[in-house]
Amino acid sequence: MSPSVLQRIASGDPAAVRECIDQYGPLVWSIARRLSRTPADAEDATQEIFLDIWRSASRFDASQGSDKVFIAMIARRRLIDRLRKTSAEPPMDPVEALETIAWADPGTACETSIEAEQATRALAELRPEQRQVLELGLLHGLSQTEIAARLSMPLGTVKSFMRRGLIKVREFMNVDAERVSARI
Amino acid sequence: MSDTRPQGQPDEAMVDLLIKQVTEGLSPAEQRALDVMDSELATAYLRDLERAAAGVTLAGSTGGEPLPEALSARIAQQAAEHFAAAEHSAQPSNVADLSEVRAAAAEKARVQPPLAPSPAPAPVRATRFGGYGWLAAAACLVLAIFGWERSPPPLPPVAVVAPPPVAPPPPAQPAPPTAAEERAALLAKTDTLKIPLGATKDPAAAGVSGDVVWDPVTQRGFLHFAGLAPNDPAIHQYQIWIFDAGRDKRYPVDGGVFDVPANAGEVVIPIRASLMVRKPAAFAVTVEKPGGVVVSGREHVVALGATS
Numbered sequence: 001m002s003p004s005v006l007q008r009i010a011s012g013d014p015a016a017v018r019e020c021i022d023q024y025g026p027l028v029w030s031i032a033r034r035l036s037r038t039p040a041d042a043e044d045a046t047q048e049i050f051l052d053i054w055r056s057a058s059r060f061d062a063s064q065g066s067d068k069v070f071i072a073m074i075a076r077r078r079l080i081d082r083l084r085k086t087s088a089e090p091p092m093d094p095v096e097a098l099e100t101i102a103w104a105d106p107g108t109a110c111e112t113s114i115e116a117e118q119a120t121r122a123l124a125e126l127r128p129e130q131r132q133v134l135e136l137g138l139l140h141g142l143s144q145t146e147i148a149a150r151l152s153m154p155l156g157t158v159k160s161f162m163r164r165g166l167i168k169v170r171e172f173m174n175v176d177a178e179r180v181s182a183r184i
Numbered sequence: 185m186s187d188t189r190p191q192g193q194p195d196e197a198m199v200d201l202l203i204k205q206v207t208e209g210l211s212p213a214e215q216r217a218l219d220v221m222d223s224e225l226a227t228a229y230l231r232d233l234e235r236a237a238a239g240v241t242l243a244g245s246t247g248g249e250p251l252p253e254a255l256s257a258r259i260a261q262q263a264a265e266h267f268a269a270a271e272h273s274a275q276p277s278n279v280a281d282l283s284e285v286r287a288a289a290a291e292k293a294r295v296q297p298p299l300a301p302s303p304a305p306a307p308v309r310a311t312r313f314g315g316y317g318w319l320a321a322a323a324c325l326v327l328a329i330f331g332w333e334r335s336p337p338p339l340p341p342v343a344v345v346a347p348p349p350v351a352p353p354p355p356a357q358p359a360p361p362t363a364a365e366e367r368a369a370l371l372a373k374t375d376t377l378k379i380p381l382g383a384t385k386d387p388a389a390a391g392v393s394g395d396v397v398w399d400p401v402t403q404r405g406f407l408h409f410a411g412l413a414p415n416d417p418a419i420h421q422y423q424i425w426i427f428d429a430g431r432d433k434r435y436p437v438d439g440g441v442f443d444v445p446a447n448a449g450e451v452v453i454p455i456r457a458s459l460m461v462r463k464p465a466a467f468a469v470t471v472e473k474p475g476g477v478v479v480s481g482r483e484h485v486v487a488l489g490a491t492s
Contacts, residue, residue, distance in 0.1 A: 017263045025251030025259070031241060033249075043255050050259045054266050065235060072238035072245075076206075084209035119239030138237050139244045143208040163203055169236040 004067045006053075006060040020053065024071050031072065035079040035141040037086060045082055049075045068113040083141055115173055122172035126165055129153075133161040134169075192222075194229050202226060206233045212475045216438060219478060363452040367397050367406040375401050379467060381409055381489040388413040388471060389486035396467045396489050398455070405455040407442075407469070412486060414446040415471070422469050422486070423476045424455055429463040434479075436468070437461055441476040466490040 005023060008016035028049050029042070036042035052074045060070050123131050129151075136142045136150065144162060148155040194202070201218045204210055210218065218226060251259075361369070370376050376399045383392035394409025407424060415421060424439030431437070440456035455467075471484035 014267070017267070018260060021251070021256055021259055021263070025256055026249060027242075027245060029251045029255070030245050030249060043252075046251070046255060047259055047262060051262060051266060054263055068242060069235060069238045072241050073234050076234070076237055076241060080207075080209045113242055115235070115239040116242035119236070119243040123240065123243060134240055135244065137207045138240045141208070144204070159200065159203075162207065163199060166203055166206070166233055166236050166240075169239055170232045173235055173239050174232070 004060070004062055006057045006067050006070065007062065009054065010058040010060065017054070021050065024053075024068070027068065028071065028075050031075045032079060034139060035076075035083060037083075041082070041086075045079055048082075049078045052078055065115060066113045069115040079141070118172045119169050122169040123165075126168060130161040130165050133158055134165040137162055192225055194222075194225055198222075198226055198229070202230050202233055205230065206237045212478065215478045363406060363454055364408075366404075366454070367408060367452050370397050370399050370404060370406065373399060375399060377464065377491065379464075379489040379491055381407070381467065381469075381487050383411070384485050384488060386471075386484050386486045388484060392487050394450075394487070396455070398461075398464055398467075400461070400464065403457055403461060405439075405457075407439075407453040407455055407467070408450070409487065410448075410450045412444050412448075412451070412469070414444050414448065417443045417474055419474070420471050421474050421476060423472045423480065424453070425468045425470060425480060426455070426457055426461050426464055427466040427468070428461045429465040431462075433465075436480075438476065438478070439467070441472070464491060 003011070005016050005020045009020060025046075028046055032042040032045045032049065033039070036045050049071075053071060056070075056074060060067070064070075123134065126134070132151070133147055133153075136147045137144065142150065144155060144158045147153070147162075148158045151158070198218070198221050201210065201214055201221075204214065205218070371378065376397055379396045379398070381392070381394040381396055383389040389412070391411035392409055393411055394407065396405060396407055398405035412422070421441040421443060423441045425436040426439050427433055427436045437457050440454070442453045444451060467487075467489045468485055469487040470480045470482060471486060472480060
């Protein structure tokens, strides 16, 4: 099996750096745009995320997941850290844009990554309001308090939906088949 | 996937904190609460939740828009600088560079007092130099720890502590005791430790003197000092740290944050230890971001006091 782009970066292959930017730039950019307050913030964040990627490439373990999920994890960490450090304003995504979220189709999501397919299948098993809580929290960067206000939903319900939803996705993403078929 | 995860399931409180960390980040208080939980279990579960959140993110990120060309070029340039710097720092000749960085950091500290308001960091083109700044900070940390362990800096004479005020005639409903009064009461106890507090070379520490009073039985204590520079709480706060001989010295116990107003004179601050301190070995005050931090980078240690 040929080494992944992150493994090649870690081994000092200069061509892999350009390849990584070309291959994963759109993904990082789209996540940064959603979870940043302004376009300028998104640009700064994207640069910081790639710097994190260069620094973390040597820690990538292909047995733990794909390049793509590793990069998405790094991007989320950096963006949440930035959101936390700035004011209480919500990210720039207007709530009207919520309908524009296009979940990957379970049948084709494997073209993007196995993890996306697993998450999509898990999301399909959630009730619509549970899925909406995950969308607002994970894709739009709203806090649980903000979600409760937006959906006129008790905070406790938001917490419960977020918890059950993430645990559901977590179960689907674990390779242990017995755990995948488990509860909730 | 290799399964070396710890046994057991996280309790509800841990799961709630980890989910909040993954979705919106934790406040300093929440982070401190998480820090006292089973770290191995929390780390393993956090990794799973981060993967799950990343999976959802990927599932909702179909057809991402292309990276703007100018941004792509900047990232490529930044990568070239990053890897060139990494390669350069791996060479032995870099020892000379480190001393240059130290000198530059010292000069910067002399020119810019740490409590002066500073503009927000500009990550766009400053990342390479941010790396050098961190190197300088790390060098300061090493020096601080090295100095701490080998030869604690001589402490200046402690200012004479003003005696507690004479109690006024008892009112109908007595007011709660002030921090100075509580400190005085603590000093009267036989088990109480009194540790001189001295300044460091940090610009904000010039002229600092005082002491720490600590009761190991009740785990209560007070920081008493004069001469610490006033701070703007919106920019920086002071944070107290307790080094426990029974714990890893890299992770001192958080003793709470405090502010110094202008023209404060002598100040008495209650110490609020977040964890049980078994054998206090030293107390320190650092300058941190508002709200404090979980683990200090120790870039600005402004007061130190060690038990003998």
